[in-house]
Amino acid sequence: MSVHEVVATYLIETYLPLEQAAEAVAGEQSTGTFTAVARETPELRERFAARVVSIEELPPTGNPDLPGATRPPAPRTGSPGAGSPGAGSPGSADAAHAAGRTSGRVRVAFGLDNFGPSLPNVLAAVAGNLFELRQLAGIRLLDLDLPTPFAERYPGSQYGVRGTRELLDRPDGVLLGTIVKPSIGLPPEELRLVVRELAEAGIDFIKDDELMGNPPHSPLADRVAVVTEELDKVAARTGRRPMYAFNITDDLDRMAANQDLVQAAGGTCVMVCVNLVGFTALAWLRERCALPIHGHRAMTGVYTRAPQLGIDYVAWSKLARLAGADHLHTNGLSNKFYETDEEVLRSITAVRTPLLGGYETLPVLSSGQTPGLAPETYRRTNTTDLLVLAGGGIHGHPSGPAAGVTAMRAAWSAATSNTDLDKAATQVPALREALDKFGGIRA
């Protein structure tokens, strides 16, 4: 890969010839406008125009059309593939599978000299107005290859997998965590009791819900005070201090002040909702932050869920990692959200793949996670470099959160030692209860 280029990979669907659509992307996102303009010399185009690197035609995707896509003229009057303007029917089902649409995986190279190693400025080129182009009936940014000058400007994950394990003194095994539930509304003094119980049960990691920021009814300062006090007490008794990710998401100056507050109190992790503050805010925090940054993915669905539009998790996660997330939410298998297990596994792989400079980020599996999922999760990921969060799966345990932690730990222990979960449950009543309540061992 050239150090002088950013290469973006797209899924493109179009009624134009695929080459023409790819050139429209390259043109709009570099030197082009809708008409020839003065001073746009061949030399300038040669130096600054984006370059279509490859076009791979794909089988039909079955994706619906985006509205406003340029369609060829009606068959009896026009020549096929001529691509005259005219809005497609807006997103209707009839428009999908229409004759003449092709799908392709297209790679476009943008000269780094067009924007320099700046995340927001590279987004202007690789995304920018692209999603609005009429030439495209589908457009999705799949991946992004960033050259080494980005590594020089952005340090990326500071702790990642290894640093988090060191802080937790857990050199191996899955890292086990939970989310404070109820999501919101718990008074600090009740939070104290929840944290105490979870910490005593030997959990590795606890986090605020993403809905819990710094609200008047439970100010962050109060939460930090009670949580750190409890964790200190547990650490004094047991020698183990779980990591607690305080949600510091807020406007920037407030977020920085929140970070300072957590650090001053001896906190060991902060959580940021990456999309809610933005990649630039995350990168800004990263420069100021001595603690691991737990990257929550709230609102990622707006980029990923429409198959014909958006930014794939693979590309999204690279940006979040470069901006400095140490942990990144991927969802888990059989989660309660829309993604298939295959998509979740792809996300886990993406987060673990060494990025510029070689760092790995810790994937965070959450949503609907219960002990029964441990065997299949381990079999399909083939790693314990995972932070597995069970919210309801721990707090909803029939015998309470401590039993929930015990059950999750026992399930992962069984999974990694290739022991049948039902057999393990004969020794661990809390596991038996969890399997009975939450159901289904998947192996």
Add this chain to the structure above:
Amino acid sequence: MSVHEVVATYLIETYLPLEQAAEAVAGEQSTGTFTAVARETPELRERFAARVVSIEELPPTGNPDLPGATRPPAPRTGSPGAGSPGAGSPGSADAAHAAGRTSGRVRVAFGLDNFGPSLPNVLAAVAGNLFELRQLAGIRLLDLDLPTPFAERYPGSQYGVRGTRELLDRPDGVLLGTIVKPSIGLPPEELRLVVRELAEAGIDFIKDDELMGNPPHSPLADRVAVVTEELDKVAARTGRRPMYAFNITDDLDRMAANQDLVQAAGGTCVMVCVNLVGFTALAWLRERCALPIHGHRAMTGVYTRAPQLGIDYVAWSKLARLAGADHLHTNGLSNKFYETDEEVLRSITAVRTPLLGGYETLPVLSSGQTPGLAPETYRRTNTTDLLVLAGGGIHGHPSGPAAGVTAMRAAWSAATSNTDLDKAATQVPALREALDKFGGIRA
């Protein structure tokens, strides 16, 4: 509207009973998880749970289904509407219009006490994980009603329509602008010539292309130096100094330094790509910035173009205005992008509607704008409180950019005085040339 609540309006499409889907949204985005948990008392739910305010069933939309939507069991085995889990075929055309899907406009109220008047934290509630819910086959945030405590924290547009007119000494009439073209690659000394010609022709506003940030081949500092020198010279000769929006989009500390640079040089406007830096970064800049902020909408299509998913421009623009944009791109009629004229007009109305505290933001009409569009644009917006940008429509004029400015000005003058454009063109050869080249008067 209560000062204690944020009300979000959604388009929801679902195979579940509409009431059930609406409750899923309210639950997931406030107190809920997938199972009952300890300490989630009725009192807590009463105080913190989001509340479904209204449900209005809509006619079928024809939108495609989102992947992963919970579908009812197959007709011969299941009871209709029971809504048992099971992934829908991912976004396929066959899934749309399927029997049993309903669409609704749903309003949900979230207690302000859940998050306080914080833009990123309110987004966790009104958007957050919502786009990933299986219960929904379509989900779009249409609008957002924010109570007055948001006005107290966020000052919003600083200049807006009135302040921009005052700075330009243009108390009435449309504001006429252009984008520097070619988008990228123009050396500063050629930029000087472009700016000189445009300014002498009497343009009100010039902006960097969004692709032009602070690249090595044309550093912002060099552009600021040559542009302000030229504008000063023109102002000395003509008494009129166009506003130039320098694109200061970058990582935050760099963006702030860019702003300082522009201001120190006597620049009068900065441009920020709102989505590329994020709402929080814009709000952060707003607190530090004495100049009008020209808000570019690059990448808004990723939120708006899929009809079954996303954030409507009406909601998006409120967030951008609250965060401090003075000008906001809406596209213009007959633009080269995917939106219909009706959508563009709705965006223009949204930006002009007084927001908390009563400020108006200046809508920026761009993309494919030519003199021929002036009559219809004026007829349909019924205002001249518009900043109309013609990029190719000015730079691509057969007699050069100065003639392009003359043609646009003449066209708008004719449109607002109800003069036929062809008739006006008999007096203004540059207008005749423009109409001949760019075509079509739309009136």
